[in-house]
Amino acid sequence: xxxxxxxxxxxxxxxxxxxxxxxxxxxxxxxxxxxxxxxxxxxxxxxxxxxxxxxxxxxxxxxxxxxxxxxxxxxxxxxxxxxxxxxxxxxxxxxxxxxxxxxxxxxxxxxxxxxxxxxxxxxxxxxxxxxxxxxxxxxxxxxxxxxxxxxxxxxxxxxxxxxxxxxxxxxxxxxxxxxxxxxxxxxxxxxxxxxxxxxxxxxxxxxxxxxxxxxxxxxxxxxxxxxxxxxxxxxxxxxxxxxxxxxxxxxxxxxxxxxxxxxxxxxxxxxxxxxxxxxxxxxxxxxxxxxxxxxxxxxxxxxxxxxxxxxxxxxxxxxxxxxxxxxxxxxxxxxxxxxxxxxxxxxxxxxxxxxxxxxxxxxxxxxxxxxxxxxxxxxxxxxxxxxxxxxxxxxxxxxxxxxxxxxxxxxxxxxxxxxxxxxxxxxxxxxxxxxxxxxxxxxxxxx
Amino acid sequence: xxxxxxxxxxxxxxxxxxxxxxxxxxxxxxxxxxxxxxxxxxxxxxxxxxxxxxxxxxxxxxxxxxxxxxxxxxxxxxxxxxxxxxxxxxxxxxxxxxxxxxxxxxxxxxxxxxxxxxxxxxxxxxxxxxxxxxxxxxxxxxxxxxxxxxxxxxxxxxxxxxxxxxxxxxxxxxxxxxxxxxxxxxxxxxxxxxxxxxxxxxxxxxxxxxxxxxxxxxxxxxxxxxxxxxxxxxxxxxxxxxxxxxxxxxxxxxxxxxxxxxxxxxxxxxxxxxxxxxxxxxxxxxxxxxxxxxxxxxxxxxxxxxxxxxxxxxxxxxxxxxxxxxxxxxxxxxxxxxxxxxxxxxxxxxxxxxxxxxxxxxxxxxxxxxxxxxxxxxxxxxxxxxxx
Numbered sequence: 001x002x003x004x005x006x007x008x009x010x011x012x013x014x015x016x017x018x019x020x021x022x023x024x025x026x027x028x029x030x031x032x033x034x035x036x037x038x039x040x041x042x043x044x045x046x047x048x049x050x051x052x053x054x055x056x057x058x059x060x061x062x063x064x065x066x067x068x069x070x071x072x073x074x075x076x077x078x079x080x081x082x083x084x085x086x087x088x089x090x091x092x093x094x095x096x097x098x099x100x101x102x103x104x105x106x107x108x109x110x111x112x113x114x115x116x117x118x119x120x121x122x123x124x125x126x127x128x129x130x131x132x133x134x135x136x137x138x139x140x141x142x143x144x145x146x147x148x149x150x151x152x153x154x155x156x157x158x159x160x161x162x163x164x165x166x167x168x169x170x171x172x173x174x175x176x177x178x179x180x181x182x183x184x185x186x187x188x189x190x191x192x193x194x195x196x197x198x199x200x201x202x203x204x205x206x207x208x209x210x211x212x213x214x215x216x217x218x219x220x221x222x223x224x225x226x227x228x229x230x231x232x233x234x235x236x237x238x239x240x241x242x243x244x245x246x247x248x249x250x251x252x253x254x255x256x257x258x259x260x261x262x263x264x265x266x267x268x269x270x271x272x273x274x275x276x277x278x279x280x281x282x283x284x285x286x287x288x289x290x291x292x293x294x295x296x297x298x299x300x301x302x303x304x305x306x307x308x309x310x311x312x313x314x315x316x317x318x319x320x321x322x323x324x325x326x327x328x329x330x331x332x333x334x335x336x337x338x339x340x341x342x343x344x345x346x347x348x349x350x351x352x353x354x355x356x357x358x359x360x361x362x363x364x365x366x367x368x369x370x371x372x373x374x375x376x377x378x379x380x381x382x383x384x385x386x387x388x389x390x391x392x393x394x395x396x397x398x399x400x401x402x403x404x405x406x407x408x409x410x411x412x413x414x415x416x417x418x419x420x421x422x423x424x425x426x427x428x429x430x431x432x433x434x435x436x437x438x439x440x441x442x443x444x445x446x447x
Numbered sequence: 448x449x450x451x452x453x454x455x456x457x458x459x460x461x462x463x464x465x466x467x468x469x470x471x472x473x474x475x476x477x478x479x480x481x482x483x484x485x486x487x488x489x490x491x492x493x494x495x496x497x498x499x500x501x502x503x504x505x506x507x508x509x510x511x512x513x514x515x516x517x518x519x520x521x522x523x524x525x526x527x528x529x530x531x532x533x534x535x536x537x538x539x540x541x542x543x544x545x546x547x548x549x550x551x552x553x554x555x556x557x558x559x560x561x562x563x564x565x566x567x568x569x570x571x572x573x574x575x576x577x578x579x580x581x582x583x584x585x586x587x588x589x590x591x592x593x594x595x596x597x598x599x600x601x602x603x604x605x606x607x608x609x610x611x612x613x614x615x616x617x618x619x620x621x622x623x624x625x626x627x628x629x630x631x632x633x634x635x636x637x638x639x640x641x642x643x644x645x646x647x648x649x650x651x652x653x654x655x656x657x658x659x660x661x662x663x664x665x666x667x668x669x670x671x672x673x674x675x676x677x678x679x680x681x682x683x684x685x686x687x688x689x690x691x692x693x694x695x696x697x698x699x700x701x702x703x704x705x706x707x708x709x710x711x712x713x714x715x716x717x718x719x720x721x722x723x724x725x726x727x728x729x730x731x732x733x734x735x736x737x738x739x740x741x742x743x744x745x746x747x748x749x750x751x752x753x754x755x756x757x758x759x760x761x762x763x764x765x766x767x768x769x770x771x772x773x774x775x776x777x778x779x780x781x782x783x784x785x786x787x788x789x790x791x792x793x794x795x796x797x798x799x800x801x802x803x804x805x806x807x808x809x810x811x812x813x814x815x816x817x818x819x820x821x822x823x824x825x826x827x828x829x830x831x832x833x834x835x
Contacts, residue, residue, distance in 0.1 A: 088795035090812060092520075092786055132744070134575035138550045141575055141744050142792035145759075149796055154754045157576050157744045161584060162547060164556070164570030167591060176587040183580035191750040354568075355557035378518050383786060386518050387554040391561065394515070 009302040010234045011276050015262035019241040022250030022258075023070070026062060026243075027121035033060040034125035039196065042124065044140040046133040047314075048337040049158045049181065050188060051248045052212050052329075054131065056205040057192050061131075062124045063247055065140075068096030069292040071103075072412040074120045080106065081413065089146070095381035095412030097143040101150075108150040127153055129195050135160030136314065137384035156191055159184050160337070165345050165356035174342070181334030189330075206329040211252040213336055216317035218259040219245040223316060225266045226309050227369050230275025232266050235286050235308030236298050237276070242315050281305025282433055285371040285402075287362060287392060288312045288378075288385035291409045297419040304426055310369040312385075313361035319343040351399075358388040359395055366402045370447035372433040374404040380416050401439045405429045451670060454663025455641055461648035461660075462692070468652055469500050470539050478600070481540040483528050483555075485715045485738065486548040486573055488730045491593050493654050494612035495600040501650030502537050504528045506691045506815050516558050522551035522786050523815035524688055529555055532563055542567025542599060544592065549742045549789055567599040576744045577736055586731040593727070609726040615654045616720065622661035623649070623716035629668050630705040631774055634677035637668040639684070639704025640695045643711050647690065680831050681705045683771050683806075684712070685797070686782035687740070687790045694813070697824045698780065701831040705774040708767065709782070714739060717766075739766060741789040760800040767797075771806050778834040779808040780827065784815055807834050 030040045041054055041061045054061050071077040077095070080102030085091055087105055089098060106116050107126065115123035132141035132155055141157045148155070161177045168174060189200050219241075226233050241262065244255040269275075284301075286308050291297070298308065310316075318339035323332040341357040344364065348356035353363060366374065374396055378386035393404040405425060409417030440447060461468065469479050480492050481502040492499040504527025512533035513526045531537060542565045545556035553570075560568045571588050574581030597603050626645065629636040645664050649657040668674065680702035686709035689695065698704050708714055718737040723729040735743070747755065747762040761768075771779065779801055783790055794810045801808040809830040813819035 088798065088810075090783065090785075090791040090794065093788065093791055097792075134744075136550075138742060138788045139792070142741070142789055145744060146792045146796060148754050148756050148759050149799065152754050152756065154751050155744075155746070156750070159574050159576060159578070159581055159584070161572050161574070162553065163572045163588075164560075167570055167572075167595075170591045170594065172587065173591060176584055180574075180580050180584040183583075184578065187578065187580065187750065191752075194750065195752050354560040358554065358557065359561075378520070380520050383518070383521050383788075384550050384554070387521055387551070388557070390514075390516055390518060391558050 009277060009299050010236055011274070011278075013233060013237045013262060013265050015258065015265045016237045016240050018258045019244050019255070019262065022244045022255065023066065024121055026060075026249045027067070027070075027124070030060040030062045031115065031122035031125055039128035040125050041129055041131055042127040042144075043131040044133045044144065045135075045247065046131065046158050047135050047160060047340045048212060048248075048333065049133065049160060049185065050131050050156075052205060052208040052333055053185065053189055053192065053200075055248055055252070056201060056208045057196060057198070059128075059192075059196075064100040064124065065096045066243065066247060067121075067124055068099045068412055070120055071099050073292045073295070075293070076118060076120055077412045092381065094137070094139040094143065095379075095410055097139050097146075098381070099412055100143070101146065104147055104150045126151060129153055129192075130155045132157040133160055134158065135162070137382075139384075154195065156188055158188065162341055162357070165349050165354050168342055168345050168356075169349065174338075177338055178331065178334050181337065182328065182330045185330040185334060202329065208252065209329045209333050209336070211256060212248060213323060213332065215245050215252065215256050215259055216336075217320045218256070218263055220317040220320055222259065222263045222266050223310070225263075225270050228270045229283075229370070230273070230277075230280035231283060231307045231309040231369075232269035232274060232276055234276035234298070234302065235284075235290075235311055236295060238311050239290055239295070245317055246315055275307065277302045277305065277307050279305050280307045282372045282430065283307055283309045283370055285309070285362060285365055285369065285374040286311045287374060287376050287389060288314075289382065289411050290377065291417040291419075292411060294417055294419050297422055300419070300423055301426060304430070306426070308375070309371065310365045313344070313357065313365070314340070353395060355388055355391060359392045362392045363395055363399060366396055366400050371402055372437060372447075373429060374402060376404050376406045378406065378408050380408060380410045381413065382411050400445065401436045401443060403429070403432045403436050452667050454660060454665075454667045455644075457660060458641070458645045458648045458664060461651055462644040465647065465651040466500075466537070466539060468656070469498055472498055472653070473539050473541075478541040479539055480542045480544060480567070480596075481537055482544045483525070484546050484548045484552055485710050486546045486734055486740075487544045487571065488589055488592065488734055489654075490609060490612040490616050490720065490726075490730060491589070491596060491604070492544075493615060494604045494608045495596055495602070497596070497600060498653050500537075500540065501647075502528055502532070502540070502543075503647070503690050504815065505531055505536070506693065507817060508534075508536075509816075516562060517555065520786060522555075522784065524784055525551045525555040527815060529559055532559060540565065542569070544569050544571065546571045547573045548740065549787075551786075567596075569595045574735065575742070578749065582731050582735055585735050586727055589727055589730055589734070606726050610722060612654075613720045613722060613726055613729060615658070619649065619654055619658050619661065620716040620719055622658060622665065623713065625665055626661060626668075627706060627713055629665065630703070633681070633775070634675050635703050635705055636671070636674050637664075638675040638699055639707055640692055640699055641668075642707065643689070643692060643695050646711055675699075675703060678703045680778050680834050681774065681776050683767065683774065683776040683779040684709065684782060685767060685779065687784055687787050689782060693817075693820055694782070694823065697820065697827050700824075701828060702778070705776055706770050708739070708770065741793050757803065760796055760803075764797060764800050768800075768804055771804075776806065778830070779806055780830065781808060781810040783810055783812045785812055
């Protein structure tokens with residue numbers, strides 16, 4: 001009974017459940033598609049560039065990164081990690097990639113293409129092609145290239161340019177990025193047409209892009225509501241709901257309605273001063289990916305009055321941009337995708353933070369969401385999500401007097417995260433947050 | 448008395464005190480521009496009468512300052528580079544050009560720019576693929592680099608001056624290839640250790656002085672009678688960066704390193720920049736297409752609809768097979784710096800490929816610390832025993 005009560009410390013949004021359900025639904029649909037002889041694609045998180053195109057071509061798509069998190073959360077990743085090690089892949093590679101390489105090796109070498117029976121959520125069927133991305137890290141295209149060892153499946157690597165902050169404002173720089181994205185998108189469409197032997201329905205692509213934009217605008221507005229005190233939506237609901245917006249999982253029209261419902265529920269809470277936890281003592285920022293295998297530790301922190309009010313910029317929707325003037329869906333898509341990184345660059349330049357995407361957003365978030373502290377979670381096997389965290393910690397302290405708590409862990413390997421250690425550090429960090437509250441007030445900051 | 452090994456001795460001295468010459472040049476009023484990766488088009492720096500200086504890490508220097516800026520589980524070479532910069536070991540630099548050659552370079556660039564206030568700092572984005580639209584984008588990036596550097600230098604550079612700089616650097620590339628010809632005989636006329644000293648020296652000198660040094664070294668090596676001893680193994684080494692003599696000496700204790708395909712070896716010199724009407728076209732093609740770093744996504748056929756594993760390996764590593772044949776290597780070491788993802792993902796496939804043409808290979812990992820040398824020596828000795 002007591003354990004039951006503890007589970008309810010975080011007041012989860014009812015509107016979250018249908019969105020969370022879309023993840024499971026996606027994997028099951030991909031298996032159904034395989035059984036029905038329909039093609040499936042494996043894709044990296046590509047920050048929108050390629051997803052609407054795949055979606056408009058009526059392909060079922062699964063995301064090995066996301067599936068790696070699911071395997072970790074369900075406790076079945078370990079045997080695949082060990083298999084990848086035995087195949088000769090270095091153990092310090094991305095945990096998601098090692099789990100997937102092990103999974104694919106087992107599926108293709110041992111089971112001749114059959115889905116491993118122990119695979120959760122029905123497993124991932126052999127794809128017709130792999131869509132990689134250069135965004136964020138090298139692993140996300142080198143990993144798919146390495147899968148060639150097990151599967152005769154082609155790889156498309158999507159370009160995701162990332163200029164320097166001041167360099168973006170050199171004459172013509174942004175438009176050249178748009179040009180690259182549009183041309184590259186057109187080549188990708190031609191590739192998919194060639195692989196599938198059917199033509200793109202451009203009206204459908206246009207509609208898909210618009211739905212993606214609308215979903216993400218609503219999702220953005222919902223997260224803006226989290227600036228309220230008390231914060232009406234906890235980070236756990238964010239992580240549970242992000243996939244249909246970020247990966248476009250599930251039917252987009254249905255997702256749009258789900259996000260509308262979520263906006264309404266969060267707005268209702270704002271209007272009625274209902275917080276996501278009973279007593280919000282501390283407002284926390286979380287960076288980067290959470291320990292998927294140990295999400296329950298958020299509940300234990302919630303018991304102490306820790307409300308997680310904002311998360312990693314890369315998983316949040318881009319800052320909305322008026323794209324109605326662009327008739328080419330590929331151009332709308334490209335500009336929308338670029339917005340993930342470059343939306344923060346102008347402010348970053350003004351505030352002299354050269355890490356315009358990976359560090360600057362946290363400065364903005366801590367200020368606007370009135371955070372008392374930052375919970376930084378460097379991931380041993382996901383260096384791209386960790387590299388900038390010491391810098392983020394320094395910037396938050398120097399500019400805003402917001403302290404950080406750094407707890408190392410991993411996205412897949414549960415041995416590398418110790419929730420008890422994290423909890424044991426909570427009390428001293430509360431004292432630190434209290435201390436810096438008074439420092440901020442002395443320095444004229446308003447929270 | 449004529450010093451028969453003057454060039455080799457000079458290279459050894461420069462290796463030991465790399466910054467000596469650029470400091471002299473700075474004192475004479477020259478500006479020194481650092482670059483931590485070979486993907487920076489140094490021809491543009493030369494064309495603007497600036498001195499390009501390759502920044503390296505220092506394996507002998509424990510990382511202390513970079514701990515406040517980068518996590519420990521991160522490319523140890525970039526950590527060391529940043530550490531050296533934070534300790535002002537390259538404090539004579541007027542500016543830095545960083546690139547998106549890999550994710551650690553890209554992320555470190557942001558931190559580097561934040562923590563150290565150079566008069567000039569520029570970041571060049573590099574596409575991941577060789578597709579035509581990606582090359583077009585990259586050309587825009589190097590044009591931006593040119594403009595920013597012109598602004599820093601306080602003058603414009605003409606296409607003719609860039610072409611002249613390309614010719615100078617191509618001359619250097621040709622000379623380095625000539626240098627590597629000297630490792631083809633058995634025994635080689637020059638050791639891998641000596642070549643590493645020469646290559647690091649080249650990256651510490653103005654291109655003209657580097658070319659003079661190469662001429663001397665080649666001449667010395669051809670004339671000398673005290674060249675390397677023949678060892679049972681002739682090794683091809685493949686790595687991201689091999690910049691430390693300690694490692695090369697471990698290899699050469701039991702083998703002749705006849706070709707080193709890394710940033711400290713032949714990689715930057717294997718091909719020439721084409722002389723095109725618009726010199727930026729030649730530079731674009733060279734820096735994205737010709738440099739064979741694992742960071743670039745290569746495929747047998749653009750947008751192929753079905754992948755053939757061996758054809759794929761051939762398209763990515765065929766040049767290594769050619770090199771192994773040309774230098775008559777009988778073993779290959781793939782030296783992996785810990786946390787280097789682009790190279791780490793290649794390991795099983797590259798081993799498959801070398802097996803396909805019968806050259807034994809091994810991959811050995813190290814973490815760019817002195818402490819990693821002992822286990823590295825054990826691994827190397829064990830491998831050499833299998834092929835000796």
